[in-house]
Amino acid sequence: xxxxxxxxxxxxxxxxxxxxxxxxxxxxxxxxxxxxxxxxxxxxxxxxxxxxxxxxxxxxxxxxxxxxxxxxxxxxxxxxxxxxxxxxxxxxxxxxxxxxxxxxxxxxxxxxxxxxxxxxxxxxxxxxxxxxxxxxxxxxxxxxxxxxxxxxxxxxxxxxxxxxxxxxxxxxxxxxxxxxxxxxxxxxxxxxxxxxxxxxxxxxxxxxx
Amino acid sequence: xxxxxxxxxxxxxxxxxxxxxxxxxxxxxxxxxxxxxxxxxxxxxxxxxxxxxxxxxxxxxxxxxxxxxxxxxxxxxxxxxxxxxxxxxxxxxxxxxxxxxxxxxxxxxxxxxxxxxxxxxxxxxxxxxxxxxxxxxxxxxxxxxxxxxxxxxxxxxxxxxxxxxxxxxxxxxxxxxxxxxxxxxxxxxxxxxxxxxxxxxxxxxxxxxxxxxxxxxxxxxxxxxxxxxxxxxxxxxxxxxxxxxxxxxxxxxxxxxxxxxxxxxxxxxxxxxxxxxxxxxxxxxxxxxxxxxxxxxxxxxxxxxxxxxxxxxxxxxxxxxxxxxxxxxxxxxxxxxxxxxxxxxxxxxxxxxxxxxxxxxxxxxxxxxxxxxxxxxxxxxxxxxxxxxxxxxxxxxxxxxxxxxxxxxxxxxxxxxxxxxxxxxxxxxxxxxxxxxxxxxxxxxxxxxxxxxxxxxxxxxxxxxxxxxxxxxxxxxxxx
Numbered sequence: 186x187x188x189x190x191x192x193x194x195x196x197x198x199x200x201x202x203x204x205x206x207x208x209x210x211x212x213x214x215x216x217x218x219x220x221x222x223x224x225x226x227x228x229x230x231x232x233x234x235x236x237x238x239x240x241x242x243x244x245x246x247x248x249x250x251x252x253x254x255x256x257x258x259x260x261x262x263x264x265x266x267x268x269x270x271x272x273x274x275x276x277x278x279x280x281x282x283x284x285x286x287x288x289x290x291x292x293x294x295x296x297x298x299x300x301x302x303x304x305x306x307x308x309x310x311x312x313x314x315x316x317x318x319x320x321x322x323x324x325x326x327x328x329x330x331x332x333x334x335x336x337x338x339x340x341x342x343x344x345x346x347x348x349x350x351x352x353x354x355x356x357x358x359x360x361x362x363x364x365x366x367x368x369x370x371x372x373x374x375x376x377x378x379x380x381x382x383x384x385x386x387x388x389x390x391x392x393x394x
Numbered sequence: 395x396x397x398x399x400x401x402x403x404x405x406x407x408x409x410x411x412x413x414x415x416x417x418x419x420x421x422x423x424x425x426x427x428x429x430x431x432x433x434x435x436x437x438x439x440x441x442x443x444x445x446x447x448x449x450x451x452x453x454x455x456x457x458x459x460x461x462x463x464x465x466x467x468x469x470x471x472x473x474x475x476x477x478x479x480x481x482x483x484x485x486x487x488x489x490x491x492x493x494x495x496x497x498x499x500x501x502x503x504x505x506x507x508x509x510x511x512x513x514x515x516x517x518x519x520x521x522x523x524x525x526x527x528x529x530x531x532x533x534x535x536x537x538x539x540x541x542x543x544x545x546x547x548x549x550x551x552x553x554x555x556x557x558x559x560x561x562x563x564x565x566x567x568x569x570x571x572x573x574x575x576x577x578x579x580x581x582x583x584x585x586x587x588x589x590x591x592x593x594x595x596x597x598x599x600x601x602x603x604x605x606x607x608x609x610x611x612x613x614x615x616x617x618x619x620x621x622x623x624x625x626x627x628x629x630x631x632x633x634x635x636x637x638x639x640x641x642x643x644x645x646x647x648x649x650x651x652x653x654x655x656x657x658x659x660x661x662x663x664x665x666x667x668x669x670x671x672x673x674x675x676x677x678x679x680x681x682x683x684x685x686x687x688x689x690x691x692x693x694x695x696x697x698x699x700x701x702x703x704x705x706x707x708x709x710x711x712x713x714x715x716x717x718x719x720x721x722x723x724x725x726x727x728x729x730x731x732x733x734x735x736x737x738x739x740x741x742x743x744x745x746x747x748x749x750x751x752x753x754x755x756x757x758x759x760x761x762x763x764x765x766x767x768x769x770x771x772x773x774x775x776x777x778x779x780x781x782x783x784x785x786x787x788x789x790x791x792x793x794x795x796x797x798x799x800x801x802x803x804x805x806x807x808x809x810x811x812x813x814x815x816x817x818x819x820x821x822x823x824x825x826x827x828x829x830x831x832x833x834x835x836x837x838x839x840x841x842x843x844x845x846x847x848x849x850x851x852x853x854x855x856x857x858x859x860x861x862x863x864x865x866x867x868x869x870x871x872x873x874x
Contacts, residue, residue: 295590295591295594313557320546320550326542329546333546333549333550333553336549336550336553337549337553340553340556340557340560343557343560344556344560347560347563347564347567348563348564348566348567348573353451353453355453356510356512356513356516359513359516360512360516363516363519363520363523366523367523367545367549370523370526370527370545374538374541374542374545377538378538378539378542379535379539
């Protein structure tokens, strides 16, 4: 399991250092497919409907659907190849590395026994913190979407590594439906919003007429 | 009756699907209003019946909280539906808008009668997704940006809630219990001192829900969304969805107060006081009356967080405050929409003499502002008084002093901004069509409810409030 989790860490880190929206989407695809692989490794007996629903969620929705949906919009807009997911400076890169170290330290503290569980918590926490870093440093809608989707995938990874409440199939389908709807909405916003989503009016006051 | 609870979700869901059909969709405004009438009637009937044990495989239940909040939410929704029906021609509300509005109602009712945390989470997420598109106005690029920010913050906030729930299941597993998110079973599973996962989980869930309520520090989406959305949608966000999220918070506090009381109290007090402070400063600075109401909403959310933090002694007042707050916001946001549409501006300096130009709107703005500021005889006055009293009896003197100072400042700032709009000489000569009492009937009903909550609460309603108050963590107030 650890190689998969370390691979997930690589997939979330590399796009932060390469300013390309295509690579960001490839990274997103990698996250989804790795989530599916991890889910399969945890439960190889793919013999219940809710396991299939999970796999569809990870492979079709998060791994393929989200990147392709956003790719289509950006290609239609002939978006410039360069897209800084976070500011391209030494401070941001250092902060990203520090957040990963903090995540691993947190996992050491909270999960005493070394092993897959500890690595799960570490990698999921790192993914979550890096998602927040992207959100905190970006104003463009595409980068903010990348941040939000990274956070969603990090939460899914964390859930995979923990125990499960015996949730019904209906809830699992409901969750997947929400992810699908969110991605469709993201696609619509990417199509209709200006590149920089900072409102023309002051964020505090807003227009009065 | 179980079937009647299911109607609260099923009727709006079916209506939303029906409106998609072209031949039926032409009558969308009528369908919207009729659906709201049905769900309001069902909710009122259910409130008078005994509570219902968990049903539908345990995923739903009709407890005292559902009995108290479903009538409030559905009656407010009915008032908004009547407003939207009147505005459909002026604001060009499409059939798609009505579909999302009905889906919003179905999801809101599902959130209120849910007995499983993940189901409630899914329902609230569904309200957020449908509301995001309701915020968008076709002629306003700024509304699209506001809608995007609303969705972004909602996604992040609800993501934190989901992460927190995952931590809570881990905490049960670490304690050797079988993880469960069924509310009626969690009380038996969550016992003993809190472990680290439980503390993290409770902290994250509260932070995520605070984001949804527009509490500091993650509140910046709220003023923009409330300002840019159509007035009816703002009322849906502020008076309907807000209460669904508050009920979710009640469930969490009810389950975890015994084991994580200090964390809950500390976090909610800090968030609440920060929200009151931030909103007070913004109220002082703003000249946009819709944004002023939005900041007042943040202010109220802060008061609710403080009341919830105190638990014992404040719970009854908290519930009065939450219920009153819902009707106040509905009155004010719907009135604000009317004012904006007539004057074509949201600038407080450009509007004066409302009580003569638009008598009903002026009256509702006046009365709504008094209720907003916590004047008697409205329920908000008694609720706030009980929360203040609980602050003193619990020894939170710093919070009490800061709170008193801040609400005094916001009191003066709000009055200074709103009252000149109501009275004074009109800035321009205008000839308005007469406003009919029938058109204002729904707001008159809201006003009536506010007076009931402040002057005389019927014994059955009082009993319901007491039961919900005891579950949230406090003693009830006995009527003489």
